[in-house]
Amino acid sequence: MRIKLTFWRIVFLVVMVMGLYSAYVRYAHGLGAATNMTDQFPWGFWIGFDCLCGVMLAAGGFCMVGAVYLFNVESLHSVVRPAVLTAFLGYLLFIVGLLFDLGRPWFIWHQLIYMNPHSVMFEVGMCVMTYTTVLFFEFLPSVFERFNLTRPIRWIHKIYPVLIVAGILLSTLHQSSLGSLYLIMPSKLHPFWYSPALPFFFFGSAVAVGLAMTIFESTQSAKALGRHLELSVLVRLGGALLVALWVNALLRFEDYFRRDMLRQILKPSYEAYFLWLELALSFVIPITLLSFKKVRLSPNGLYLASVISLFGFITNRLNVSLIGFETYVGHHYVPKWTEFSVTLMIVAMGFFLFRVAVQYLPIFPKEEFVHAPLAALKTAPPSVSAVLEHAGD
Amino acid sequence: MSKALLYDSTICIGCKQCEQACATQNKLPYNDTIAAEERQSEHKYTVVMTKGDKFMRRLCMHCEHPACASVCPVGAFHKTKEGPVVYDVWKCIGCRYCMATCVFSQPKYEWGSLNPRVRKCIMCPERVVAGQQTACAEICPTGATKFGERDDLIKEAQDRIRQNPSTYLNRIYGLHEVGGTCVLILSGVKAEEFGYPASEKIGDIPMPEYTGRVMERVPDFIPLWSVVLGGIYWISHRRQEVAAAEANEKKNGSVL
Numbered sequence: 001m002r003i004k005l006t007f008w009r010i011v012f013l014v015v016m017v018m019g020l021y022s023a024y025v026r027y028a029h030g031l032g033a034a035t036n037m038t039d040q041f042p043w044g045f046w047i048g049f050d051c052l053c054g055v056m057l058a059a060g061g062f063c064m065v066g067a068v069y070l071f072n073v074e075s076l077h078s079v080v081r082p083a084v085l086t087a088f089l090g091y092l093l094f095i096v097g098l099l100f101d102l103g104r105p106w107f108i109w110h111q112l113i114y115m116n117p118h119s120v121m122f123e124v125g126m127c128v129m130t131y132t133t134v135l136f137f138e139f140l141p142s143v144f145e146r147f148n149l150t151r152p153i154r155w156i157h158k159i160y161p162v163l164i165v166a167g168i169l170l171s172t173l174h175q176s177s178l179g180s181l182y183l184i185m186p187s188k189l190h191p192f193w194y195s196p197a198l199p200f201f202f203f204g205s206a207v208a209v210g211l212a213m214t215i216f217e218s219t220q221s222a223k224a225l226g227r228h229l230e231l232s233v234l235v236r237l238g239g240a241l242l243v244a245l246w247v248n249a250l251l252r253f254e255d256y257f258r259r260d261m262l263r264q265i266l267k268p269s270y271e272a273y274f275l276w277l278e279l280a281l282s283f284v285i286p287i288t289l290l291s292f293k294k295v296r297l298s299p300n301g302l303y304l305a306s307v308i309s310l311f312g313f314i315t316n317r318l319n320v321s322l323i324g325f326e327t328y329v330g331h332h333y334v335p336k337w338t339e340f341s342v343t344l345m346i347v348a349m350g351f352f353l354f355r356v357a358v359q360y361l362p363i364f365p366k367e368e369f370v371h372a373p374l375a376a377l378k379t380a381p382p383s384v385s386a387v388l389e390h391a392g393d
Numbered sequence: 394m395s396k397a398l399l400y401d402s403t404i405c406i407g408c409k410q411c412e413q414a415c416a417t418q419n420k421l422p423y424n425d426t427i428a429a430e431e432r433q434s435e436h437k438y439t440v441v442m443t444k445g446d447k448f449m450r451r452l453c454m455h456c457e458h459p460a461c462a463s464v465c466p467v468g469a470f471h472k473t474k475e476g477p478v479v480y481d482v483w484k485c486i487g488c489r490y491c492m493a494t495c496v497f498s499q500p501k502y503e504w505g506s507l508n509p510r511v512r513k514c515i516m517c518p519e520r521v522v523a524g525q526q527t528a529c530a531e532i533c534p535t536g537a538t539k540f541g542e543r544d545d546l547i548k549e550a551q552d553r554i555r556q557n558p559s560t561y562l563n564r565i566y567g568l569h570e571v572g573g574t575c576v577l578i579l580s581g582v583k584a585e586e587f588g589y590p591a592s593e594k595i596g597d598i599p600m601p602e603y604t605g606r607v608m609e610r611v612p613d614f615i616p617l618w619s620v621v622l623g624g625i626y627w628i629s630h631r632r633q634e635v636a637a638a639e640a641n642e643k644k645n646g647s648v649l
Contacts, residue, residue, distance in 0.1 A: 027507075028507075029505075029507075030504060030505050030506055030507050030509065031502075031504050031509065032504030032505045033505070037504070038504070039434065039435075039492065039498070039500075039501045039502055039504075040498065042489040042492035042493050042502060043489060043493050069626070070622065070625050070626050070629065071625065071629060072629040072630070072632075072633060101488075102486055102487045102488055103485075103486070103487020103488075103489065103502070103508075103509040104485060104486050104487040104508060104509065105486070105487070107484075107485070107486045107487075108486055110467045110484055110485075110486050111466055111467060111486065114467040114468050114469075114484045115467075115468070116463075116465055116466055116467060116468035117608075118463045118464075118601065118604075118605070118608060119463065119464050119465055119466045119468075119490075120464065120604050120607075120608065121464060121465075121466040121488060121490050122466035122467075123608070123611065125466055161623070161626055164622075164626060165619055165622045165623050165626060168622050169615065169618050169619055169622060172618060173611070173614075173615075180604060180607050180608075181490070183603045183604050183607060184460055184463075184464060184494050184600050184601070184603045184604045185493065185494060186596075186603060187496055187590060187594045187595045187596075188493075188496070199607060
């Protein structure tokens with residue numbers, strides 16, 4: 001089999017080479033050489049993007065599993081597998097990202113023996129570890145199916161109720177706990193983003209992102225695989241996304257109102273610009289778009305609204321983890337290129353693995369999968385371009 | 394009873410012998426260049442800062458309820474009953490949550506190391522346990538840094554303020570801040586001018602309480618939420634079963 005060099009494959013190669021070089025710098029010369037983190041800014045882009053955004057973007061898994069298996073929304077059945085796959089890969093890559101960010105990653109297993117139950121980080125760590133295992137089991141049936149192993153599938157089906165309940169429970173816990181991480185920093189994190197309600201915001205936005213991400217990945221892979229898109233599914237997801245965005249927006253508004261911040265957030269300031277950007281992308285634009293029936297019924301409109309809201313919530317996580325600390329620290333933090341390139345490499349790996357998995361495993365319903373391979377290879381790249389755009393953001 | 398340090402900046406002469414003693418005690422390099430560094434780092438756990446004729450010392454405050462110990466996922470930090478907040482390098486995985494959390498920005502990191510450690514003043518725990526003073530208090534020629542029982546030092550600090558109200562600000566920094574610390578500061582100018590966080594900003598509530606309020610609900614939340622989720626699962630699948638059974642019955646009925 002000959003592999004043709006397309007433009008996007010070259011981009012992928014360049015990203016990988018740069019990423020590997022940065023990985024070398026990280027492990028051969030330490031965090032100081034590979035990042036712009038300092039004693040004042042001990043958490044940088046890797047925590048902000050790879051960890052906070054990574055886990056958030058993988059929320060589609062528990063959202064879809066919950067919708068289909070818990071609430072019996074049969075019509076969404078076709079998106080469960082891709083959502084679970086995305087989540088599984090997302091968590092694996094989150095762990096890869098963590099291995100870059102931790103100062104002593106070789107001791108990551110200490111988490112299992114030196115437990116500190118008072119630590120939010122401990123809770124997140126345990127949840128992520130168990131949830132990745134749950135996702136592995138939720139993902140396994142597609143592998144078994146590929147090799148026609150019916151008996152193990154039956155075994156997994158037996159424990160499915162446990163997997164489903166555990167998966168959603170663990171997701172509720174750690175998605176919100178990522179917000180709780182910051183509860184202990186009331187004097188450091190800017191009041192635009194510090195709120196006692198942070199855990200609720202993080203969980204609420206994870207649900208919205210789960211829906212948006214499912215729309216994004218279904219559209220993207222439909223293009224890539226040359227499948228026809230099930231509009232009814234997207235429309236349902238779009239409707240749910242609109243509701244989720246409203247709920248999130250109202251929660252945020254109520255919080256600002258209660259804390260008497262409304263006047264402050266309207267006054268122009270460095271933080272306010274970032275907050276406006278965040279609110280515009282995550283709420284104002286997508287809610288406006290989705291309020292038009294025409295947009296809600298068009299695949300392109302839904303795709304656009306979802307992607308914009310994804311950028312919005314990514315901005316939110318970066319605001320909480322990076323921008324919100326700049327005033328306290330007294331100077332700006334701009335990630336080093338090696339920080340970006342490691343993240344880019346990880347994201348590119350995610351797209352690559354997703355692509356390989358949908359190619360070789362029965363992730364999408366069979367009947368529609370037949371006429372795929374050739375057209376697929378040509379159209380896969382847009383995903384990579386999307387990655388390039390937002391990773392540099 | 395926990396031990397503490399009382400630093401009285403009005404007696405301090407800025408000789409930096411505490412810096413030197415600290416470096417010796419912790420086997421850190423110390424020379425003129427390092428002495429001239431006006432900020433703490435992974436090789437300088439304590440610093441004496443100069444502003445005109447005023448001095449101010451900075452070091453880990455050894456909080457009564459340390460945030461670093463509460464956030465550490467592997468419990469690498471802990472508060473000893475004698476007072477010092479100590480660090481177990483073996484446990485540390487390098488997540489740096491302690492650094493992100495500390496209101497006094499005390500933990501520093503060995504950014505250049507391939508097996509980095511968190512570095513901060515640990516209040517000479519071996520000496521304290523052995524009944525000795527900390528290295529910095531022992532060497533201090535003027536008694537500006539004084540070691541003793543926390544309660545005794547508070548009384549002494551209050552006496553000093555009472556006797557010389559014109560010299561001192563009427564407050565002991567560290568008495569109530571974030572629930573109290575084992576380093577107490579007396580000064581004629583605000584400690585905030587030397588980079589200490591403002592008392593009104595950090596408040597008197599122990600930092601661990603901010604997360605404690607949420608974390609203490611987790612043990613109740615897990616069984617409750619599992620039952621709710623399990624219940625929803627059961628109900629929705631039961632409905633499906635019933636619907637299927639009814640459909641079946643109808644079919645069978647029509648056959649009969």
